[in-house]
Amino acid sequence: MAEREYERLTRSAARARFAVISAERCSLWLGKDHVLSIDTNGYRESYKRFYFRDIQAVIIRQTDYGKIAGLALGVVAGLLGLFAFLSGHAGHPVLAYIQGVVAALLAAILVLNLAGGPTCTCQLRTAVQVEELPSLGRLRRARRVLARLRPLIAQAQGELAPGEAPARSEPEQEGGSANPTTDGRVEGLAQRTDGATEGNPEEPPIITP
Amino acid sequence: MNTPSLLCTRCRTPLGEALFNQPELVPCPACAAPLQVAVFPALFRPLRAGRDGELLLIEGESSCFYHPQKKAVVPCQGCGRFLCALCDCELNDQHFCPACLETGRTKGKIKALEKERMLYDSMALSLAVYPLLIFYFTLVTAPATLYIALRYWNAPRSIVHRTKIRLLAAFILSSLQIAGWVVLFWALATRFRTHG
Numbered sequence: 561m562a563e564r565e566y567e568r569l570t571r572s573a574a575r576a577r578f579a580v581i582s583a584e585r586c587s588l589w590l591g592k593d594h595v596l597s598i599d600t601n602g603y604r605e606s607y608k609r610f611y612f613r614d615i616q617a618v619i620i621r622q623t624d625y626g627k628i629a630g631l632a633l634g635v636v637a638g639l640l641g642l643f644a645f646l647s648g649h650a651g652h653p654v655l656a657y658i659q660g661v662v663a664a665l666l667a668a669i670l671v672l673n674l675a676g677g678p679t680c681t682c683q684l685r686t687a688v689q690v691e692e693l694p695s696l697g698r699l700r701r702a703r704r705v706l707a708r709l710r711p712l713i714a715q716a717q718g719e720l721a722p723g724e725a726p727a728r729s730e731p732e733q734e735g736g737s738a739n740p741t742t743d744g745r746v747e748g749l750a751q752r753t754d755g756a757t758e759g760n761p762e763e764p765p766i767i768t769p
Numbered sequence: 770m771n772t773p774s775l776l777c778t779r780c781r782t783p784l785g786e787a788l789f790n791q792p793e794l795v796p797c798p799a800c801a802a803p804l805q806v807a808v809f810p811a812l813f814r815p816l817r818a819g820r821d822g823e824l825l826l827i828e829g830e831s832s833c834f835y836h837p838q839k840k841a842v843v844p845c846q847g848c849g850r851f852l853c854a855l856c857d858c859e860l861n862d863q864h865f866c867p868a869c870l871e872t873g874r875t876k877g878k879i880k881a882l883e884k885e886r887m888l889y890d891s892m893a894l895s896l897a898v899y900p901l902l903i904f905y906f907t908l909v910t911a912p913a914t915l916y917i918a919l920r921y922w923n924a925p926r927s928i929v930h931r932t933k934i935r936l937l938a939a940f941i942l943s944s945l946q947i948a949g950w951v952v953l954f955w956a957l958a959t960r961f962r963t964h965g
Contacts, residue, residue, distance in 0.1 A: 566929045589929055593861070598929070603892050605927055606885040616812035621778045622794055622803040683778055687816055706807055717810045720790065 566591050569705050570695035572600070586694050588705065593716065595684075595709065597691065608691065610684055612716035617685040618709070620702045626679035630670055637666035676700075775806060822853030835866070845869055847878075877925075886928060889921035893939035897946070907946040914943035 572587035589596040595615075597608040640663035648656035682696035696702040774783040782799035784806055794803035822839030825832055831841040833853035841851035847869030858865045861881055865873065873879030896914040900906035918940040922933075 564930045568929075596928070598927075600888070602895075603888050604885060605888060607883060607928060609881065614811060615809055617775055617809065618807040619775065619778055620794075620805040620807075621797075681778055685775070685812075687811070703805070706805075710807065713809050720808065720810050720813075 566596055569595070569708070570701060572598075573695040573697055575599070575694050588693065588695050590708070590712075597693065610686060610691070612709075612713045614686045615684060615709075615713050615717075616687060618706055619683045619685070620696075620699065620706065621681050622699055623679045623681055626673060626676065626698075630673050633666050633670040633673065637663045637670060640666065775808070775812075777802060777804065820854040822855040847873065880928075883928065886925060888927060889917055889924055890926055890931070890933065890935035890939070893917040893921070893943075894935040897939040897942040901946075908950055911943040911946035911950070914939050915947065918943065 566589040569588040569590050572585040575584045575586055583601045584599055585601075586597060586599050589598060591609070593613075594609045594611040597610070599606045599608075640659050644656045644659035644663055647653075647659060676698045678699040679697055680699040680702050682693040682702045684691045684693055693702075696705055775789075776782065777784055777797040777800060779802040780797060780800035782797060784804070785798065788795050788797075788804060788806050789808040791805065794805050796802065797804050822833055822836055822842075825838055825840050831851050833839045833841050833856055834850035835856050836853050839853035839855065842854050843852055843857050843864045844850065845852055845866040846863050847865050850866055852864065852866050856866055858867060858870050860870070860879065865879075870879070870882070874882040874884075877883050893914050896910050896917065900910040918936050922936060926933075
């Protein structure tokens with residue numbers, strides 16, 4: 561059997577946070593020299609490649625979304641269970657059955673939510689973009705994926721020794737730094753380009769072929 | 770500025786180097802959100818400056834196809850034209866001219882530039898399955914499904930591994946639907962002929 565080009569890193573997850581049925585889903589795949597992010601609506605896939613040599617940082621932030629959702633599910637499931645119990649005692653078996661089934665369903669979702677562990681958001685940063693990775697919505701999974709990527713990125717870029725960061729960043733003062741924003745703009749680059757055209761007339765113009 | 774600033778994803782506060790590459794979650798100094806910030810050497814690498822081509826100094830030296838006054842440094846791996854440093858577009862250690870890069874992107878010849886694909890197999894399967902809810906629609910959708918399944922049988926599917934099972938299922942389902950309609954029309958025609 562031919563070797564597969566991509567290996568699955570995560571299952572697909574909805575881009576929208578509160579979407580129960582969402583059209584756009586995102587998943588992560590591991591390639592030979594890059595991470596592939598696939599956004600799909602079921603009939604069309606769009607791809608984003610993050611090459612190991614270009615990945616600057618991965619930021620994981622634990623969120624309370626899982627706790628809030630769990631609490632809400634627990635309260636609703638508990639109330640429905642209570643109503644089912646009361647309805648059963650009041651002589652409405654059909655109503656009790658329906659409420660009981662819905663309560664059990666919600667309880668099952670609650671258990672799945674608890675089993676998934678704490679939730680998080682994950683951002684991947686390169687020199688020109690900051691990409692939200694919705695498929696890394698659980699802390700455990702995000703850290704597992706990061707642990708998987710770390711040696712591959714280190715292989716492509718080399719290791720960053722402790723205390724090396726400030727030393728490495730020194731030459732950047734001359735070249736200017738780029739701070740990508742989530743909407744795709746590159747702050748540092750924009751400033752540098754503006755400076756070159758306005759303040760430094762000797763700078764050669766950019767020629768596009 | 771020493772370090773390119775990384776911002777807290779919640780409060781947008783710049784994160785200090787003390788937070789970088791910690792094994793566990795550490796609180797953001799401003800909003801106390803638990804963060805793990807994995808930083809790699811590329812963050813501290815200056816952006817590579819663009820190069821403009823070197824002017825030709827010696828007569829008879831190879832020149833760029835697009836800029837005849839500039840020195841060629843590399844041939845395009847798509848068309849073989851000589852390129853100067855300005856026209857050399859490097860992609861995964863391969864060198865292309867802007868025209869080949871554009872052609873490769875639009876025609877999908879360079880896989881690394883491929884941005885999207887249509888999933889005809891999923892389309893065909895949906896077209897075969899969903900109209901079954903209102904069976905009359907299959908009179909139209911079954912031939913359409915069959916057309917899509919046959920027309921795109923060899924078309925590239927998802928970039929990640931995917932079998933032809935969806936196309937096959939769509940083909941079988943639509944064939945059965947068409948067969949069902951043929952049998953129905955044939956039965957109706959025979960009935961009208963015998964009774965009328």
